[in-house]
Amino acid sequence: MKLTKEELEVLYILEENHRQSTEVIAKQLQMSEEKVEKIIKKLEQNKVIVSYPAIIDWSKVEGQENVIAMIEVNVTPKRGVGFDEVAERIYRFPEVTSVYLMSGSFDLSVSVEGKSLKEVATFVSEKLSTIESVVSTRTHFLLKKYKHDGVIIEGKENIDRRMVVTP
């Protein structure tokens, strides 16, 4: 889908921070608010904009420190549907937060979130591994997030080190 320069500008802004009001976006792009709203609506309808989640550092929230695992999954693709069918069977589980088809030594990269190590382990052994086309899994538990979706979680660079007034 070919986008106009203006539509692209709106996307760049939303990708950076989608909580800005249409009024503020309009001022930045010297457009009317109606136009910004129209563009956003169009991009939503076309599923170019899929969703508006926030990046949350759950490790900071007591009782919410989830265990995250990234699992390399090897599967046997099926005639006619390839990897799509097994991918679908995997992503339907609510514990699964992402599923990507990969090139290289494994087929699907699956992220799973659970309340405890045990919960994730149970999911892998009882739900994931038992799917018919799944040949093997290798589970890697995530220890610390440094950067997520282009955002540095807690960097030294997030501090403004400039003097208050300079020429």
Place this chain on the structure above:
Amino acid sequence: MTDYNQFLSKTVIDLPPSGIRRFFDVASKMENVISLGVGEPDFVTPWNIRDETIASIEDGYTSYTANPGLLELRQEISNYLNNRFKIEYNPENQIIVTIGASQALDLAFRALLNPGEEVLIIEPAFVSYPALVKLAGGKPVQVGTSAENGFKVTPEQIEAAITDRTKAILICSPNNPTGTFLNKADLEKIAHVAMKHNLVVITDEIYAELTYDEEYTSMASIPGMYERTITINGFSKAFAMTGWRLGYVAAPVPIVQAMLKIHQYTTMCAPHMLQHGAIEALRNGKEQVSEMKRSYRRRRNFIVTSLNDIGLDCHTPGGAFYVFPSIKNTGLTSEEFAEELLKKERVAVVPGNAFGKSGEGYIRCSYATSMEQLQEAIVRMERFLQSLNINKEQLALEK
């Protein structure tokens, strides 16, 4: 008690302290200040540039370089000026890498000026210009511009200031503090006057990459101007490398060789390892520059619209990251406005008169700060303006 004035140079004693300095002292002691007073990017230098510099330290590049800088860097600068602005400078003998564009300016004035010779400075202007001219023994002559003309200088204004001692014109586009951008036609007018009166033009192009509406034209590319133009640029603003203090100057051979004499005796060379970072910036920094530029452009649009909305008359500047709104309708002077705004609402701006007489009645707001901060600053400024209006009404009632 020792009278130190007897020890100090008269020129230095007579230099006025920067109007910005005083403001900095007040603002830096306050908490919860939103600063629109910062004259540098809010980005950190792109990582690839820092990484390359760290590697050069690891590899032991800690010695002096050639006086004008690494030839490899001068070659990159030469390529850049040629590709970007269509001006050709020989890296062997027409380019010097300096300690910021500031040193390049200093070298230019010292190389050009005999005692008492005059330099026309288009105002409002960067705070260092007049001082640099004085330190070089010259006399700064301020040429004021006005908001009605978008702070662009007219040939008539320049000609009115020319005397038989005038040596050079100093221009800066896009401008600090007004953000004013001079397009090709504007430059041609200035060029015409310079050629007619046989003047040198020193052009400070440090903000050249940060232009938002029109293509940039470099003064040296105007027919007839190359031979009398000193082109000054650097890495600070385009690549967010202010603290690196790296700039450069390019000019005809005899001028550069004269400047090089001063440079070799006073400075030797720019820091070796940093020059490696600068090479990386010119080779692989284009993408990041355009990303930063896109971000500045959006913020410019936001702040210009917002300032006009809350009742401060503000023209749309073509470049840099400053806007220069008028505060004349408040009845306050620039300094009063800036001081009150800082005290009451903790928003730091720089009073326009710090940049010369024609800046009186204006304030400089830098939008090189986050959108969240800009939005909050606008809220605070609007509240401040409303409180001023209430005061005015009260005064009127009392009368």
